[in-house]
Amino acid sequence: MSEPDLLVVGGGPAGMSAAIAASRRGLRCTIVDEGFDLGGQIYRPPTSPLRAPEPHPRGEGLRNEVRALADRIEVRKGSAVWGIFEGLRVAVGVEDRTELFKPRAVLLATGAYEFVPPFPGWTLPGVMTPGAAQILVKTMGVAPGKRVVVAGTGPFLLVVACQLLNAGVKVVAVLEASRRAPWLALPFHGFRSPGLLLDGLGYLAKLAFAGVPVRYGRMVVSAAGDESVRSVTHAPVDRDWFPDRSKSEAEEADTLCVGYGFVPRAELAQMAGCALEMRPDVGGWVPARDRDLRTTVPGIFAAGDGSGVAGALVAELEGRLAGIAAAVSLGALDRAEFNRVRRPIDRQLARLIPMRRALDRISAIQPGLSSLVDDRTTVCRCEEVAWSEVRDSIRAGSSTYPTVKVSTRVGMGACQGRFCWPSVARLVAGELKCPLADVGQGSARPPLRPITLGALATSPREG
Numbered sequence: 001m002s003e004p005d006l007l008v009v010g011g012g013p014a015g016m017s018a019a020i021a022a023s024r025r026g027l028r029c030t031i032v033d034e035g036f037d038l039g040g041q042i043y044r045p046p047t048s049p050l051r052a053p054e055p056h057p058r059g060e061g062l063r064n065e066v067r068a069l070a071d072r073i074e075v076r077k078g079s080a081v082w083g084i085f086e087g088l089r090v091a092v093g094v095e096d097r098t099e100l101f102k103p104r105a106v107l108l109a110t111g112a113y114e115f116v117p118p119f120p121g122w123t124l125p126g127v128m129t130p131g132a133a134q135i136l137v138k139t140m141g142v143a144p145g146k147r148v149v150v151a152g153t154g155p156f157l158l159v160v161a162c163q164l165l166n167a168g169v170k171v172v173a174v175l176e177a178s179r180r181a182p183w184l185a186l187p188f189h190g191f192r193s194p195g196l197l198l199d200g201l202g203y204l205a206k207l208a209f210a211g212v213p214v215r216y217g218r219m220v221v222s223a224a225g226d227e228s229v230r231s232v233t234h235a236p237v238d239r240d241w242f243p244d245r246s247k248s249e250a251e252e253a254d255t256l257c258v259g260y261g262f263v264p265r266a267e268l269a270q271m272a273g274c275a276l277e278m279r280p281d282v283g284g285w286v287p288a289r290d291r292d293l294r295t296t297v298p299g300i301f302a303a304g305d306g307s308g309v310a311g312a313l314v315a316e317l318e319g320r321l322a323g324i325a326a327a328v329s330l331g332a333l334d335r336a337e338f339n340r341v342r343r344p345i346d347r348q349l350a351r352l353i354p355m356r357r358a359l360d361r362i363s364a365i366q367p368g369l370s371s372l373v374d375d376r377t378t379v380c381r382c383e384e385v386a387w388s389e390v391r392d393s394i395r396a397g398s399s400t401y402p403t404v405k406v407s408t409r410v411g412m413g414a415c416q417g418r419f420c421w422p423s424v425a426r427l428v429a430g431e432l433k434c435p436l437a438d439v440g441q442g443s444a445r446p447p448l449r450p451i452t453l454g455a456l457a458t459s460p461r462e463g
């Protein structure tokens, strides 16, 4: 059994900066990440360096700092945490075996995944998330298609559209569901984060220069094709994102990248027994935290997008804060010193948050997004459950995600609901006209990740 001072789950900007900060205060840290290298989503390094673009310099910087602290930071790549149990015991699957960790403190820095609502045609080959297209381009230098429509909401669409242009792809259009006017007001909120504003303007300029239309207040209502996507139909939407299908237009495309923001990965926090709160403004259920980023379970901290989607800069700052707070909690740093070193971090966070919250408000998901399904639309891909089955279950009395799950098997497949539960929960809330929080969430049971029987059989037993 490994017994580091601090076990960091997730090697993105939050996890790396936490381990760096904590190890500099004398803690022995282990970072566990299921990816093939450190970096998380934004700083994912290329797997084919000859074909993929240069890795992000900030990501390289963090990776180098971790390497320089190799005597105090152990890195476990390709290792997935599949369970967290009482007494801070953490089960990690590595190929065909399980290793048990018994750290003195745990930091959950598990990031977020993309949110994709179901709509007719969304399961066709060629429909993917913007993040998936980005991974193809960023890590392997592979273009996802020849004619691509990028749709959904949020600034991430602009980032991906530009990366696709760089990869030589024809971007047919960027379709942003929210209206243009609130975007024009962003400089009022973001004047304290000029870097982010300039980035956004740079993306828009690049798209304009390449002749890519960025159309606001439009949503993809369906994708069609025999064996893969051939055309994408989109329509203007009202303030609540209900589409006016009489004004639909179709685009010829072989790829549709569609994503409506991110959902925090809070399953480990839930399994550990941390109190969660529903925060639609930052993506959904997140662990409740105090000022020191402590969850309600002693010894467990949480930082980054997994505790509320706020972007890579906030994730890195939160990680640093959590790493130092863990050092304080384990007696490696006194509180007076902590209060001194946290001041500049708090100041930087205060500068970034207004811009972030303004973006969250603009891109907040509206109820019309749940109106895209028809009776035959698959809502759970793993178990092949159609919307009509979920709706019938609701009409028969199911009023929460867990009851819909039990009666229809949504979320019981290989992905354990990671892909479908956020959208099914919204569909249930829409049908019942109740707040999302009332619909509840699925349970988080081990194993959280698919593991081999070998890994389960070799789980170390205690006592």
Ligand SMILES: Cc1cc2nc3c(=O)[nH]c(=O)nc-3n(C[C@H](O)[C@H](O)[C@H](O)COP(=O)(O)OP(=O)(O)OC[C@H]3O[C@@H](n4cnc5c(N)ncnc54)[C@H](O)[C@@H]3O)c2cc1C
Pocket (backbone or CB within 6 Å): 009, 010, 011, 012, 013, 014, 015, 032, 033, 034, 035, 039, 040, 041, 042, 043, 079, 080, 081, 082, 109, 110, 111, 112, 113, 114, 130, 131, 132, 134, 156, 159, 262, 265, 268, 303, 304, 305, 306, 310, 311, 312, 313, 315, 316, 448, 449
């Ligand atoms: C697909 C995708 C692409 C993105 N691209 C961009 C971009 O181009 N530009 C931008 O500004 N922002 C981008 N973002 C947002 C940005 O990546 C995040 O804001 C930022 O990375 C958050 O950092 P983090 O450390 O909190 O989480 P992440 O960077 O997501 O890191 C979390 C890490 O935890 C690991 N992990 C999670 N669960 C487990 C487990 N059970 N066991 C082991 N490891 C686990 C994951 O493998 C991951 O490496 C993207 C987000 C996503 C989801």
